Amino acid sequence: MTKDTWIGDVRTGEHDGAEVELKGWVHRSRGSNKIRFIVLRDSTGTVQCVIKREVVGDETFEAMKGALVESSVILTGIVESTEREHGHEVQVTSAVVVGPVNPERPFPITESAMAEAEGGETEFLLDNRHLYLRTGRMTSMLKMRSTVFGAIHSYFRDRDFIEYQAPNFVAGAVEGGSTLFEVPYFGRTAYLTQSWQLYAEAAMPALERLYTMAPSFRAEKSRTRRHLTEFWHAEMEMAWASNDDIMVHGEGVVRHIARSLLDEREAELIEQGRDLNLVARYADSPYPRMRYDEAVETLQGMGVEIEWGQDLDYSKEKVLTADFDVPTFLTHYPRIAKPFYHRPDPDDTKYVLCHDLLAPEGYGEIIGGGERTWSEKEILERIDEEGTPRDAYEFYIDIRRYGGVPHGGFGLGVDRVCAWLTGAEHIRETIAFPRDSRRVTP
RNA sequence: GCCGACAUAGCUUAGUUGGUGGAGCGGUGGACUGUUAAUCCACAGGUCGCAGGUUCGAGUCCUGCUGUCGGCGCCA
Numbered sequence: 399m400t401k402d403t404w405i406g407d408v409r410t411g412e413h414d415g416a417e418v419e420l421k422g423w424v425h426r427s428r429g430s431n432k433i434r435f436i437v438l439r440d441s442t443g444t445v446q447c448v449i450k451r452e453v454v455g456d457e458t459f460e461a462m463k464g465a466l467v468e469s470s471v472i473l474t475g476i477v478e479s480t481e482r483e484h485g486h487e488v489q490v491t492s493a494v495v496v497g498p499v500n501p502e503r504p505f506p507i508t509e510s511a512m513a514e515a516e517g518g519e520t521e522f523l524l525d526n527r528h529l530y531l532r533t534g535r536m537t538s539m540l541k542m543r544s545t546v547f548g549a550i551h552s553y554f555r556d557r558d559f560i561e562y563q564a565p566n567f568v569a570g571a572v573e574g575g576s577t578l579f580e581v582p583y584f585g586r587t588a589y590l591t592q593s594w595q596l597y598a599e600a601a602m603p604a605l606e607r608l609y610t611m612a613p614s615f616r617a618e619k620s621r622t623r624r625h626l627t628e629f630w631h632a633e634m635e636m637a638w639a640s641n642d643d644i645m646v647h648g649e650g651v652v653r654h655i656a657r658s659l660l661d662e663r664e665a666e667l668i669e670q671g672r673d674l675n676l677v678a679r680y681a682d683s684p685y686p687r688m689r690y691d692e693a694v695e696t697l698q699g700m701g702v703e704i705e706w707g708q709d710l711d712y713s714k715e716k717v718l719t720a721d722f723d724v725p726t727f728l729t730h731y732p733r734i735a736k737p738f739y740h741r742p743d744p745d746d747t748k749y750v751l752c753h754d755l756l757a758p759e760g761y762g763e764i765i766g767g768g769e770r771t772w773s774e775k776e777i778l779e780r781i782d783e784e785g786t787p788r789d790a791y792e793f794y795i796d797i798r799r800y801g802g803v804p805h806g807g808f809g810l811g812v813d814r815v816c817a818w819l820t821g822a823e824h825i826r827e828t829i830a831f832p833r834d835s836r837r838v839t840p
Numbered sequence: 841g842c843c844g845a846c847a848u849a850g851c852u853u854a855g856u857u858g859g860u861g862g863a864g865c866g867g868u869g870g871a872c873u874g875u876u877a878a879u880c881c882a883c884a885g886g887u888c889g890c891a892g893g894u895u896c897g898a899g900u901c902c903u904g905c906u907g908u909c910g911g912c913g914c915c916a
Contacts, residue, residue, distance in 0.1 A: 432873045448874075466867085483876065501867060503850085509877055510852040510865045521908050522851070577914075593916090618914055619841075629916065711913070754916095763916060811916030836908075 406442030408486055413477040420447070420488060421496075423532070424469045427462075434462055438473060438488075441537070447473050447488040458493050468505040468532070470497040507533060519824050527831055528840045536830075538666035542659060543816050543828055547611065549658035550632045550812065553651045554609040559634060562608040564597035566590060566615075570790050577616045579627075590615035593809060595739075598635035599770060599797055602805050609634040611812065619835040622712075623824040624762050624814060628833040635807035641751040641769040644806040645727055648755055648765045649685045652725060652815065656681035659819055672821040676759075679724060680819065685755070687727040693718055709735040715756055715763065722758045729753045738780035739794075741771040741806075753808070761818035767808020774798040 403418040422440035429435050434449040451459040465471055475490035499505060507529050511522060523530045530536055555561070567581065567588045579590040594610050601608055614631040634647060656677050659667060667674060688696075690710075697704050702717055704710075710718070710728070719726065730749040733742055740750035752768030771777045777798050781788055788795065816828035826832035831840065 426877080428875055428878050430872045430875085430878095433875080435875050435878090437876085446876080450873080452873090482874080504867055506850055506866085508851050508866050511850090513852070513865090513877090519909090520852095521847095524908090614916075616915070620914065621909085621911065623910090625915075631916065709914095712915090713912080766916060809916060814916055 404442045405438065405440045405445045408445050408477055408488065409443050411479060411486060414479045414486065415477065417474065417476050417491075418488065420445070420473045420475075422471065422473075424465050424467055424471060427465065427467065429463075434459065436462065436465070436471070436473070436490075438471070439532075445486060445488060446482075446484045447475060447490050449473075449490045449493060454490060454493060461495055462493050464498075464501075465495050466499040466501060466504055468529075469495055469499045471495050505529065519826055524826070524832075524837065525840070531830060534669065535827075538663075538669050539816075539820060539822070539827055540830065542663045542666050542670075542820050545658050545662045546655050546812060546816050546819070547630075549655040550609075550611060550651060550810075552658075553654045554634060557607070557647075559607045559609045559636075560605045562598065562601050562605060562610055563612065564591065564594040564610065566613070577618050579615050579617045592616055593631065594633045595635070595807065595809065596794055598633060598807060599805070600793065602635050602637050603797070603801060603803070606637040607634075608636075614809075617835075621835065623817070623826075624712075626813060626825055626829065626833055627835060629814075629825075630812040630829075632810040632812050633807060635805065637803050637805045639769070639806050640804065641729065641753060641806060644767050644769065644808055645687070645729075645753050648727070648753070648767060648808050648810070649725075651810065652685075652755070652764070653681050655815060656819055667820065670820050670822075672819075676821075677819060683724045685725045685727060686722075687729055687753075689730045690728060690732065690749070691730070693728055707732045707734055712762055716760055719756045719758055719760070719762075722756070725755050725757050725764070727753045727755050738777070738784045738786065739770050741769045741776070742780075751806075757814070757818045759818065759821075761814060763811075764814045764818065765808050765810045767806065769804065769806040772798060772802045772804055774802065 401421045403413065403420055405420060405422060407413060408418065420438055422438045424436055425439035425444050426437040427434065432451050436447045436449060437444050438447050449459060449462050472494050473488060473490050474492045475488040478487050478489055479485070480487050506526055507523070512533065567583065568591045569588065578592065581588045581590060592614050594612060598608055598610070609632070611630060611632045613628050615628055617627060618625060636644065660674065660677055660681060664674065667677060693710065694704055694706055697714055697718060700717060702714060704714060709731070729752065730743060731752055733748055733750050736750050736752055740752045743749040743751050750768065754763050755765035756762065757764045771780050774795065777795055778788070781791060813825050813828050816822070817825045820828065822828055
């Protein structure tokens with residue numbers, strides 16, 4: 399039961415004049431008593447198939463008439479090049495319904511359900527996500543997502559990074575601690591990981607250049623177009639590297655993703671209404687860097703109320719990035735605004751050697767990273783300064799006790815990058831089954 | 841944790857100062873030999889989210905609850 403003819407190839411004219419067997423799903427169906435038009439869909443596209451009663455006979459004709467939207471069918475026929483709007487049609491000679499659709503429960507995702515949902519994110523469509531996946535909008539989004547994942551793997555593998563996996567059950571926090579999901583663990587409490595970073599640092603002296611793509615979990619009740627509770631995190635860690643060295647790869651991987659989308663998914667980008675010139679600009683332009691102090695001054699100059707030492711929340715990021723036309727790195731945040739693992743700048747220890755990459759068009763932070771506090775003396779200082787108990791981080795401190803070296807890394811929000819580059823209205827559009835604080839189904 | 845909206849048929853929705861809920865899509869039956877969201881005729885389909893209250897009378901007004909959506913903080 400294999401399949402060897404794809405609708406995408408029919409559409410390019412590859413099978414013109416030949417007999418083909420097409421396996422797929424009824425996308426639309428219309429017609430009269432003598433002729434029926436079935437727009438057939440498979441994973442590669444749609445094509446109109448013409449079924450005539452006088453050709454296929456009464457029994458097949460009636461069966462096809464009863465094949466409702468999303469019935470699975472096998473159609474055999476001759477591919478014909480035509481002047482009509484589809485370019486290529488299939489003149490059907492025989493047809494069979496494989497999986498019928500019960501008229502008492504017709505396919506619920508109708509034109510009207512799609513029409514009003516610009517971003518495709520109505521409650522109804524979210525409840526019926528398992529069926530919504532097969533619509534054109536989700537299909538092309540999932541293909542672009544696949545390209546993004548592939549691009550991240552190829553970027554790092556082409557540069558001799560080793561893919562390395564960390565556990566998803568963990569004992570402690572990376573960031574803060576308030577956003578951990580608790581999981582019962584044989585009478586104890588475990589947590590779902592928020593980041594691969596601490597485990598990556600443990601492997602850094604072994605592998606030196608490593609990366610991963612894995613889910614991270616954050617129990618934030620965030621209700622925004624940028625947040626999921628389960629999101630895909632692309633992270634890298636690199637030995638013998640400074641903040642600047644890390645940023646080079648952050649810029650590199652993001653530009654490589656944008657370029658890959660243009661090369662592999664131009665049709666899908668256009669289908670989603672994305673301006674290709676914008677994506678090309680993100681692929682081709684260097685990303686500027688701005689120190690935190692400069693960002694604060696800029697904001698103060700714009701009349702925004704902000705004091706030195708405050709972290710930049712989204713309302714401020716949004717004002718700041720409104721005029722940016724390419725992603726921009728913000729570097730050198732005040733030490734008091736960042737967690738202990740960020741290394742203080744030896745030139746001025748009020749700051750830490752870190753960076754955030756802010757995407758334009760209001761998509762917010764897509765990368766957070768920097769140089770790690772790497773000597774035993776400094777890490778103990780910073781842990782104490784935060785008032786964090788040392789014993790929770792013994793293994794992390796150990797890494798510094800045995801041949802610590804300068805190193806760093808970053809984490810990239812893959813779903814956020816998908817949303818931004820495809821121009822999605824909401825991060826939920828970029829993942830098959832989105833998880834947020836109010837939704838774990840379907 | 842905080843702020844703001846919304847809930848009517850499978851879907852998208854109309855519903856006026858409170859007076860027995862309409863339409864389009866989808867479904868079913870019929871007509872039609874080239875349709876493009878096909879068209880035309882007919883039919884079926886509703887505990888107006890739930891629970892109270894006001895009223896002669898509530899989809900409509902009030903209270904509570906539930907669910908959903910949008911946003912803030914936090915972050916990728």
